Amino acid sequence: MNHKILSSRRNESDVWREDNVIFIRGLTHPRHASQFIKVIYHARKCNYESVIINMNGVSGVFPNACVPIAAAIQYYKDSSLNILVEKQSYKLENAHFNKPLLATSDVLNAQKYFLSKIWEFNNDKMVFELVSALVKAIVEKVECSAGVLQGFEWCLNEVMDNVLQHSRASRGFVMVQVHAESKRIAVCITDTGIGIYGSLADSKHKPKSAVDAITLAVKEGVTRDSSIGQGNGLWGLFQIVKNNSGRLSITSGQGSLFIRGDETKTFDDIPYIDKNHKGTIVDFQIDASQIIDITNALNGFKPVNLRLESLENDTGEHHIIVREYAHGTGTRRAAE
Incomplete structure (x- = not known):
């Protein structure tokens, strides 16, 4: 079964998935948290053993997007889903987004x-x-x-x-x-x-x-x-x-x-x-x-x-x- 999300979705959302890779390009609005919850839920339904979250390009970091996504990541980690957060900006690392x-x-x-x-x-x-x-x-x-x-x-x-x-x-x-x-x-x-x-x-x-x-x-x-x-x-x-x-x-x-x-x-x-x-x-x-x-x-x-x-x-x-x-x-x- 092909779980890949079509690349055209990139133009519709700041958060999208391609196979087991989730791309996040925005952390400045609550909708970014909602988009993330939706795509990681579907990634989980596809039974991937690991998920990569690509943060390349994220610059602005606001609490109302950053905190709900970080909380969801910690929840899924506790649920034995292997999550790798890669290409974090200095702001994200300084915010302790992944931990x-x-x-x-x-x-x-x-x-x-x-x-x-x-x-x-x-x-x-x-x-x-x-x-x-x-x-x-x-x-x-x-x-x-x-x-x-x-x-x-x-x-x-x-x-x-x-x-x-x-x-x-x-x-x-x-x-x-x-x-x-x-x-x-x-x-x-x-x-x-x-x-x-x-x-x-x-x-x-x-x-x-x-x-x-x-x-x-x-x-x-x-x-x-x-x-x-x-x-x-x-x-x-x-x-x-x-x-x-x-x-x-x-x-x-x-x-x-x-x-x-x-x-x-x-x-x-x-x-x-x-x-x-x-x-x-x-x-x-x-x-x-x-x-x-x-x-x-x-x-x-x-x-x-x-x-x-x-x-x-x-x-x-x-x-x-x-x-x-x-x-x-x-x-x-x-x-x-």
């Missing part, structure tokens, strides 16, 4: 730079230490308006905790990128677990579809199990991003919800790994120049400012050891 960094204390302490890298996490300690490192990296990269850092930290903690609590995946992946010119903070968090529909299917909410499950999940108080969560994680993320006039996309299984300003779109034909691993992709952007009123966004709830609390000494004063931040003050912008 995400495990967020252990040792690895975090050995790193100088935390942004534009794919991180793997699998427990609460990793989440706490990684989020702390990413917040500090944001401080040194871009000047943030009031509430931005706290909003960013809150969203990151909540979504990563959702992966640990609800996905039934053994791990999650996250990447944070700063676009200094536009002052945008871009975040993508991905898992290859059961998906939001799978999580809520046996709950009292009884979603009818993947899109229905996502739409429910961004409402206040919706959770699979109230004993392990209040159901405010994705709702709070939605509220904070909206308060900031940012952008949010939540994709899980075949469903996707996109929100930007007053614009809302849903999609119900998104490719996914398989029926037991529909996965969830949370992709959002925050404008560092726009104030976030986090208390107003969360309907009066005032979360603990973990960053300030970490700087507080026994007498209630905020104790800042300047030498720990010295490497971030080499320019006037960084110092500010």
